[in-house]
Amino acid sequence: MKLVVVSAGLSVPSSTRLLADRLAAATAGRVSGPVDLRVVELRDLAVEIAHNFTNGFPGRALSAAIDDVTSADGLIVVTPVFSASYSGLFKSFFDVLDKDALAGRPVLIAATGGTGRHSLVLEHALRPLFAYLRAVVVPTGVYAASEDWGAEGLAERIDRAAGELAALMTALSGPSPSGSQASAQGPVSAQAQAQASAQAPASAQATVRAAPEADVPAQGVSGRADGFHVVPFEERLAALRV
Structure with a gap:
C-alpha cells in the first residue's frame, strides 16, 4: 500500500x-x-x-x-x-x-x-x-x-x-464483492456513514443494521435493495422499554 x-x-x-x-x-x-x-x-x-x-x-x-x-x-x-x-x-x-x-x-x-x-x-x-x-x-x-x-x-x-x-x-x-463500480463508490459511502453517525443528534439518529431481506416485513419497516433496513430511533427506544 x-x-x-x-x-x-x-x-x-x-x-x-x-x-x-x-x-x-x-x-x-x-x-x-x-x-x-x-x-x-x-x-x-x-x-x-x-x-x-x-x-x-x-x-x-x-x-x-x-x-x-x-x-x-x-x-x-x-x-x-x-x-x-x-x-x-x-x-x-x-x-x-x-x-x-x-x-x-x-x-x-x-x-x-x-x-x-x-x-x-x-x-x-x-x-x-x-x-x-x-x-x-x-x-x-x-x-x-x-x-x-x-x-x-x-x-x-x-x-x-x-x-x-x-x-x-x-x-x-480490499476487494469489493460488487465489482469495480462498488469499489469506486465505497470510500464515499463510508464517509457518509461516519459523518452521519458522528454529527446527527441522538434524537434524530436511526439504527442501521444488516439483516436478511426476509425479516424486514416482520420488523414493520421498509427494506432496501442493499440488504440494510432502517429502524427509527423511536421504535428502538420503545422496544427497550418493554
Whole structure:
C-alpha cells in the first residue's frame, strides 16, 4: 500500500516534520504487508506552486508530488498553525489539485503550534477543507503544541489516529464483492456513514443494521435493495422499554 505524507513545515529541523514522521511510522506499523512511504516537503515546492498559479503548469517536482498524493492509499497531512489556521503554503498546494483528486481518499489531519489554544484548528480549518475535497477524514486528528512534546497524551493520540488510518486504508483497498463500480463508490459511502453517525443528534439518529431481506416485513419497516433496513430511533427506544 502507498502511504504519502504531506508536511508544510518551514524550518529545519521542523516540529511539523517530526510529527509527520511519527504519524507515518505508527501508521506503517499497523498496515499489513509492505508500505510504500513517500514524503512531500512543501517547503521545497514553494516556487513551483507559485509558478503553477501564474502559468497553469506544474513543474517537474510539483507534478511528481501531485501524482504521489493523488495515487496514495492513505494521506497524512501536517501543517504549522499561522494566524489560527493552516499555512498559506499548505493551502496553496491543495489549491493546485483537481477538485475531485482526493475524493474517497483516507486522510489523517494533524497540526503543530506554539500553544494549545490553537488546537481547534483541526476542526475549524483542516477538517472542513478535506470535507470539501470529499476525502474520508479519520475521526482522530492530532495537534501538538510546544508543551506536548515529551508530555503524556501525545503518543496515545498518535497511536489512535494511526490505527484509524491504517484500518481505513486496509478496508478501502480490499476487494469489493460488487465489482469495480462498488469499489469506486465505497470510500464515499463510508464517509457518509461516519459523518452521519458522528454529527446527527441522538434524537434524530436511526439504527442501521444488516439483516436478511426476509425479516424486514416482520420488523414493520421498509427494506432496501442493499440488504440494510432502517429502524427509527423511536421504535428502538420503545422496544427497550418493554
